[in-house]
Amino acid sequence: MISTEIRRAAVLGCGLIGASVALALRRTGVHVTLSDRDPYAVRKAERMGAGTASARGDRPADVVIIATPPSTVPGVLREAQDRGLGRVYTDVASTKAGILAEAEAAGCDVSVYVPGHPMAGGESSGPGAARADLFAGRRWALCPHPATRPDAVRLVTELVALCGAEHRLVRPDAHDRVTAAVSHVPHLVAAALAARFAGADETTLALAGQGLRDVTRIAGGSPDLWCDILRQNAGPIAEVLDAVVRDLTEVASALRGADPGAFGASGVPGASGVSGMTGAAGTPGALAGLLVRGNRGRALLAGARPAGVAGGHPAAPKAAA
Amino acid sequence: MISTEIRRAAVLGCGLIGASVALALRRTGVHVTLSDRDPYAVRKAERMGAGTASARGDRPADVVIIATPPSTVPGVLREAQDRGLGRVYTDVASTKAGILAEAEAAGCDVSVYVPGHPMAGGESSGPGAARADLFAGRRWALCPHPATRPDAVRLVTELVALCGAEHRLVRPDAHDRVTAAVSHVPHLVAAALAARFAGADETTLALAGQGLRDVTRIAGGSPDLWCDILRQNAGPIAEVLDAVVRDLTEVASALRGADPGAFGASGVPGASGVSGMTGAAGTPGALAGLLVRGNRGRALLAGARPAGVAGGHPAAPKAAA
Numbered sequence: 001m002i003s004t005e006i007r008r009a010a011v012l013g014c015g016l017i018g019a020s021v022a023l024a025l026r027r028t029g030v031h032v033t034l035s036d037r038d039p040y041a042v043r044k045a046e047r048m049g050a051g052t053a054s055a056r057g058d059r060p061a062d063v064v065i066i067a068t069p070p071s072t073v074p075g076v077l078r079e080a081q082d083r084g085l086g087r088v089y090t091d092v093a094s095t096k097a098g099i100l101a102e103a104e105a106a107g108c109d110v111s112v113y114v115p116g117h118p119m120a121g122g123e124s125s126g127p128g129a130a131r132a133d134l135f136a137g138r139r140w141a142l143c144p145h146p147a148t149r150p151d152a153v154r155l156v157t158e159l160v161a162l163c164g165a166e167h168r169l170v171r172p173d174a175h176d177r178v179t180a181a182v183s184h185v186p187h188l189v190a191a192a193l194a195a196r197f198a199g200a201d202e203t204t205l206a207l208a209g210q211g212l213r214d215v216t217r218i219a220g221g222s223p224d225l226w227c228d229i230l231r232q233n234a235g236p237i238a239e240v241l242d243a244v245v246r247d248l249t250e251v252a253s254a255l256r257g258a259d260p261g262a263f264g265a266s267g268v269p270g271a272s273g274v275s276g277m278t279g280a281a282g283t284p285g286a287l288a289g290l291l292v293r294g295n296r297g298r299a300l301l302a303g304a305r306p307a308g309v310a311g312g313h314p315a316a317p318k319a320a321a
Numbered sequence: 322m323i324s325t326e327i328r329r330a331a332v333l334g335c336g337l338i339g340a341s342v343a344l345a346l347r348r349t350g351v352h353v354t355l356s357d358r359d360p361y362a363v364r365k366a367e368r369m370g371a372g373t374a375s376a377r378g379d380r381p382a383d384v385v386i387i388a389t390p391p392s393t394v395p396g397v398l399r400e401a402q403d404r405g406l407g408r409v410y411t412d413v414a415s416t417k418a419g420i421l422a423e424a425e426a427a428g429c430d431v432s433v434y435v436p437g438h439p440m441a442g443g444e445s446s447g448p449g450a451a452r453a454d455l456f457a458g459r460r461w462a463l464c465p466h467p468a469t470r471p472d473a474v475r476l477v478t479e480l481v482a483l484c485g486a487e488h489r490l491v492r493p494d495a496h497d498r499v500t501a502a503v504s505h506v507p508h509l510v511a512a513a514l515a516a517r518f519a520g521a522d523e524t525t526l527a528l529a530g531q532g533l534r535d536v537t538r539i540a541g542g543s544p545d546l547w548c549d550i551l552r553q554n555a556g557p558i559a560e561v562l563d564a565v566v567r568d569l570t571e572v573a574s575a576l577r578g579a580d581p582g583a584f585g586a587s588g589v590p591g592a593s594g595v596s597g598m599t600g601a602a603g604t605p606g607a608l609a610g611l612l613v614r615g616n617r618g619r620a621l622l623a624g625a626r627p628a629g630v631a632g633g634h635p636a637a638p639k640a641a642a
Contacts, residue, residue: 119530139527181517182529186536189514191615192568196502198617205625206460208503209440211539215507218532219619223612234576241573245566247513252562255555291544294512296519298540304526
């Protein structure tokens with residue numbers, strides 16, 4: 001049992017994330033009120049056991065969770081604070097620096113606002129896709145302002161723990177750079193790949209395998225919501241996107257034969273016999289270079305410690321020198 | 322039980338695919354001999370129960386499976402036919418047109434050669450990663466030459482069935498165009514994304530979630546083998562890659578504000594309130610357009626009928642007008 005001061009929570013926005021937070025909190029006995037501009041979403045979330053519709057005269061919540069699209073967060077926060085909906089406020093948007101700056105500019109009280117971002121989601125949206133365990137074992141970034149009160153940060157770390165996640169304090173601008181690389185650009189790249197199949201014929205679909213399904217899974221997200229997210233983090237995203245485009249352009253040009261070294265000095269490095277099990281390429285050239293860097297990045301991502309698991313890199317030798 | 326004439330098979334190349342074919346055949350009682358230029362790979366496959374090492378004086382096999390890197394297939398085929406290793410020959414390389422043309426040019430007997438490509442694999446390589454069920458429920462392209470004998474094609478379709486897969490006849494050039502889109506370009510794109518994390522810091526890795534792990538999973542493949550594969554299919558790959566690069570370049574430029582319509586006419590389409598659950602964007606602009614096309618392609622890929630399942634698109638309404 002997590003020791004917490006959180007008795008009452010108000011969730012504003014009953015999409016996938018908002019309704020999942022509500023379900024997770026209900027499971028721990030927290031009283032949850034729900035609101036959304038779409039009455040259907042509130043009713044759906046209520047029927048799923050995520051809480052009860054908010055009403056005039058509700059007592060102020062210990063924590064208010066703003067789970068609306070990124071661009072709406074500063075306005076919703078300002079209005080919620082004006083109406084005195086709670087003691088402490090947080091949000092779940094996947095961009096942070098711009099929202100925090102806008103919230104300050106809009107006159108919000110940032111001393112009780114703890115910007116947050118759970119690293120979880122799904123290709124489905126809406127309360128119907130919500131799950132109480134959506135955040136179990138996931139990380140949840142918290143990006144407080146220097147002026148945010150420590151007790152507000154502590155309360156929101158309790159909220160994160162009640163949802164089964166592990167909080168991580170990150171500066172807002174660092175969060176946005178990291179999120180561009182780990183979430184926003186992967187989404188765009190998955191979309192650019194999936195877009196190739198928008199008019200795919202039956203043979204193409206028949207030969208599509210699990211690899212392609214994995215690579216394009218996240219391209220199923222809502223275009224509306226993602227336009228909003230991407231615009232909020234345009235600068236950091238464009239920078240990472242440029243690097244991806246540069247790599248792919250080099251490879252395309254190498255494949256066209258513009259770069260005689262593209263395949264390494266030996267043509268087929270290490271693959272001159274009847275074994276497909278060759279080791280690292282270690283060859284120059286755009287193509288081999290990209291594949292080797294891809295291997296390295298993938299190994300780091302695959303080996304990164306999941307939240308809630310003690311110890312270091314699982315692939316690291318126990319007695320490394 | 323599948324009725325088959327296949328009693329003896331020879332597997333040349335004991336990597337992931339070759340050893341998995343051998344394991345699948347052994348399970349159905351076929352006698353399998355194994356060879357590889359790497360004696361360790363043969364011993365490993367033997368210990369896993371994939372068959373016995375080939376020896377001088379082995380009786381000719383009913384079918385010879387060439388599971389060596391793409392660029393080596395024509396030479397291995399020619400040598401195997403010269404030595405009379407079997408009645409019918411097939412391979413498992415993920416490119417077809419170039420190999421078939423080279424095999425013809427090398428004087429191979431294409432009347433008994435059925436080029437093949439199982440649509441299965443994994444981020445691991447080598448016999449240690451092999452599994453008897455690697456091909457279960459997967460499709461397996463067969464791309465015979467006009468001169469290939471029908472009884473040879475029939476025998477290789479039996480091989481595919483013994484491995485639990487569903488064969489599909491495709492023209493070699495069509496196969497290569499489709500494979501560029503469904504396999505080769507996704508591999509390069511996954512590598513270009515994963516490459517961004519080759520020197521990632523701890524905070525970045527901590528915030529990386531399941532979405533990114535899915536998108537980059539296939540980037541774990543062997544650079545050597547993939548260099549070989551990609552070179553064999555350079556033209557079709559470069560074409561698909563160009564389209565991906567064009568889309569991503571447009572989006573990067575839209576994000577930098579060069580295109581005022583990039584986010585659609587209304588700024589945040591449909592996301593003006595406290596709901597994240599908006600529908601299709603339906604707005605112009607590079608960004609929204611890409612996300613909507615990505616949604617369409619993803620829906621087709623997710624809904625495509627898996628091999629071995631009867632009926633049409635699973636998401637199609639039962640009583641569509």
